[in-house]
Amino acid sequence: MEPLAYRMRPQTPDEIVGQKHLIAPGKVLRRCVEAKRLFSMIFYGPPGTGKTTMATVLAQSVGLPYRMFNAVSGNKKDLDRLFEEAKLYPGLVVIIDEVHRLNKDKQDLLLPYVEKGMITMIGATTANPYHAINPAIRSRCHIFEFYALSTADCVTALRRALESEKGLNHLAEADDALLSQIAIKCGGDLRQAMNVLELCAYGCENGIIEEATLDLYLQKGQRLLDKNGDGYYNVLSAFQKSIRGSDVDAALYYLAAMIEAQDMDAIERRLLVCAYEDVGLGNPAAVARCVNAIDAAKRVGFPEGRIPLSQAVIDLCLSPKSKSAEAAIDKAMQALHQYGLQMPPYLHYTPVTLAENERYDYGRSDLWDQIQYLPDPLKDASFYTPQTNSQYEQVLAGNLKKLKRIKRTASLAQLKKGTNQKAE
The missing domain is CATH 1.20.272.10 (Zinc Finger, Delta Prime; domain 3)
Structure with a gap:
């Protein structure tokens, strides 16, 4: 027997739960159904939110034949069969799972048929297409985001599954609070919620699903968040x-x-x-x-x-916030890219071409805060701008202001004069 989630797949737009921003009356995909017109599209969003289901419902509602293709396991021979069928049924809907995994060879084969409209491609993926899908595919498709289902939407679908003849057909009972717990712990993934419900229905005692049953069969690793998604x-x-x-x-x-x-x-x-x-x-x-x-x-x-x-x-x-350090290094890197790496010769490790009185004097600590350390094109540059919403950075800002004032009153000529006087 097929899994509960498969048996309960909607067959019409009205049976779809969630994604009201796309399929509710007056919304874009409902208008496509009413106009009997489909375009190549990419559906992306969390798992179990109805992407593939939406694609099949759209194809059925518009009256177009559709075929499934998996971007990972499908091969060139499978594509060739689809191309031959598309010649007989122009506009053939090809629903591609894991579309972000479509390699370049398959894309090169598929793109001309999508370009001419012989194939209407609907891709489904949990990955953000703006990051994960090749621009050649992306530019030929309309992109629609699917959202995790609300708890209320999940409860509606789970209640329907409990009572439907093609579902569990009253095999077990559960109140809405328990169904809400399934929805919450599955993070809006309706497929996973259906699987959990089916397992609990067969595993519960006396035909009543209780919270203890749910805790027993819902593995911790399944809950809330997939760190690979x-x-x-x-x-x-x-x-x-x-x-x-x-x-x-x-x-x-x-x-x-x-x-x-x-x-x-x-x-x-x-x-x-x-x-x-x-x-x-x-x-x-x-x-x-x-x-x-x-x-x-x-x-x-x-x-x-x-x-x-x-x-x-x-x-x-x-805590008080300050992004001044990040802003400072970004400005410095921008200056480096603009001017290249330069430095005054007296800062070199071994400035062999300079006279002794022109070199950096390690013994004159009174001059260290007056020396020009930046190269001439950047001598007046200021990369660090303090943010004074904390006492600590207010102190730094005061120190910076004092040091800049000292540097403004000094000149390299004065420094050389001071060095010469010391040498004498």
């Missing part, structure tokens, strides 16, 4: 942006999702980047505490490691 990188992004925006609750929420994925390395990288890029000189002590917290978390491992990580996140969120 595109959605995982969205969580990393949301995590760092929440720390930058000082939203401690949001940052802890996304940290919890990352802990669930058990990827200490990714958490460590994001926290260190946040500490040095976003907090930086606004609170160097918090940066140091973050490094210590990461070290402690790695030493004890999960689950206890969550505690120092939580402490670090709270500390970084509520």
Whole structure:
């Protein structure tokens, strides 16, 4: 028997749950159905959100024949058969799973048929097409993003599966609260939720699915977040942006999702980047505490490691922020690329062409803060601009202002004169 998720696949647009921004009345894909017109498209989004289902429903609703092709396992012979069929049925819909894995040879074969409209390609992928799909394919397709299903949408589909004759046909009972738990723990992945429901229905006692049954059959590794999926990188992004925006609750929420994925390395990288890029000189002590917290978390491992990580996140969120260090090095690198590497000759390791009185004098500490260290084209450049929203950087800003004032009153001629006087 086919899996429950396969048996319960929608056959019409009205049976599709979720993706209302695409298939609700008046939306773009519903209008395509009503106009009996399809275009080459790429559907991308988390697993189990109905991408392949949407493609088959669209083809059936428009009345076009469709064929499935897997970008990983499909070969040239399979494509040749599709091309021959497309000559008989122009506009043949070819639904390509894992479209981002389509190699160059297959693309070269497929592109002319897509270009002429002999094949209507609908690709499905969990990877962001703007990063993962070849521009030659991408430019010939309309791109639509699919969202993780809401809990309510998942509950609707699971309830339908429990009661449908082609589904579980009342094999077991479950209340909406339990179905909500399945939806939440599967992270909006309806395919996975269907698989869990089917397993629980056959494994429960007395025909009633309870939370203990769910905990027994829902493996921890399946929950919430796939660290190999595109959605995982969205969580990393949301995590760092929440720390930058000082939203401690949001940052802890996304940290919890990352802990669930058990990827200490990714958490460590994001926290260190946040500490040095976003907090930086606004609170160097918090940066140091973050490094210590990461070290402690790695030493004890999960689950206890969550505690120092939580402490670090709270500390970084509520600390003063300063991106001045990042901005400073970026300006310096830009100047390096523009002017190349130059330096005053008296800063060379062994300035053999300079007279003794023109060399850097290691014994004149009173002159060190007056010497011109940048090359002439950049002598007045200023890369570091303090942000004064923390006491620490206010001190740095004061020191910088004082040093610049000293340097303005000095000249290389005066320095040479001072050196000559010392030599005499």
